Amino acid sequence: MNKSFDIKDIKVIQAPLAGVTDRVFRGLIRKFGSGCLMTTEMISSEMLCNNPEPRIIQFEEFEHPLSFQLVGHKIDKMTKAAKIVAPFADVIDINCGCPVKKVVVSGDGSAMMRTPKLIYEIIQSIKEAVNLPLSVKFRLGWSLNEENYIEFAKTVESAGADFVTLHARTRSQLYQGSADWKKIGLLKKELKIPVFANGDIKTIEDVKNCIKDSNADGVSVGRGIMGDFTLPYRIEQYFKKGVILPPPSFEEKISMLKEHLNSEIEFMGEKNGVKFMRKFYNYYISQERNCSKYRSVLVRLETRKEILKVLDEILSLHYSNSR
Numbered sequence: 001m002n003k004s005f006d007i008k009d010i011k012v013i014q015a016p017l018a019g020v021t022d023r024v025f026r027g028l029i030r031k032f033g034s035g036c037l038m039t040t041e042m043i044s045s046e047m048l049c050n051n052p053e054p055r056i057i058q059f060e061e062f063e064h065p066l067s068f069q070l071v072g073h074k075i076d077k078m079t080k081a082a083k084i085v086a087p088f089a090d091v092i093d094i095n096c097g098c099p100v101k102k103v104v105v106s107g108d109g110s111a112m113m114r115t116p117k118l119i120y121e122i123i124q125s126i127k128e129a130v131n132l133p134l135s136v137k138f139r140l141g142w143s144l145n146e147e148n149y150i151e152f153a154k155t156v157e158s159a160g161a162d163f164v165t166l167h168a169r170t171r172s173q174l175y176q177g178s179a180d181w182k183k184i185g186l187l188k189k190e191l192k193i194p195v196f197a198n199g200d201i202k203t204i205e206d207v208k209n210c211i212k213d214s215n216a217d218g219v220s221v222g223r224g225i226m227g228d229f230t231l232p233y234r235i236e237q238y239f240k241k242g243v244i245l246p247p248p249s250f251e252e253k254i255s256m257l258k259e260h261l262n263s264e265i266e267f268m269g270e271k272n273g274v275k276f277m278r279k280f281y282n283y284y285i286s287q288e289r290n291c292s293k294y295r296s297v298l299v300r301l302e303t304r305k306e307i308l309k310v311l312d313e314i315l316s317l318h319y320s321n322s323r
């Protein structure tokens, strides 16, 4: 835990992406220079209370500042889980945004937006038990007819939350359509605590437009980092100095992809690492002309050697394209 942590120093939050944002992912963000606030994947408070395995709670020094994201709807379990992770955390975040069916059926994730009294009590209970900043990540509401993000956020603020992150879509939208950054602007006018904008931020141009629409205190970035680990650092440089650093070239992206693959294999072994990387190829290569067809080839390969060979082929194609 980083004793000097202050949310006012943070402009970028690495958004939690279950099944994506592991230690290697965070290591590469740090390698490319970012001091962003990292977030764990969502951790079930029930599971943590029943089985507090060290693997779930222990992180490396470089991963800090680190927010532990808890999901659940029971006051006692959420409070106990917060106490378990507190010695390792810089922030406790509560997930009120996950739209996935198996999460919302039990009243967790974005279903929590329908029970504001409960979130109030959970926040108060955690704040009493743990001396750490607390944040809440949520959506616009359950559906367009049930948009309650402003009342919900006011409840969260009055319960003692230190900052919030708004993914500007409703639960019913899942990931469809576009995030409505102007609604983050409406929320920003109503709260005293910092507001972080989330949804569809993939470039510095997006950051500029999002801040223009929302006046948010910072941004939370998820899928934009998949395939470009320089993004958090470039956003920070934009906030700090107003400079717009170029995104990585295609060659740099392929070299980043090779490093990502090698590091995951080192971390989890070749079989698991190769499987894990399948979700990333599209993000790394889709924008390059004539290269997206290689995705379906890459996801079928079983060994590092075969993948590296295809990546070299892609690079050769890129060079002949650009001649």
Ligand SMILES: Cc1cc2nc3c(=O)[nH]c(=O)nc-3n(C[C@H](O)[C@H](O)[C@H](O)COP(=O)(O)O)c2cc1C
Residues within 6 Å of the ligand: 015, 016, 017, 018, 019, 020, 041, 042, 069, 095, 096, 097, 098, 137, 167, 198, 199, 200, 201, 220, 221, 222, 223, 224
């Ligand atoms: C694969 C995947 C996993 C996610 N896992 C989580 C999660 O564990 N907790 C959470 O609050 N949001 C989760 N999200 C939502 C993201 O944190 C983020 O709100 C959303 O992707 C929009 O931001 P983006 O456009 O920058 O990706 C997930 C999204 C994706 C695509």
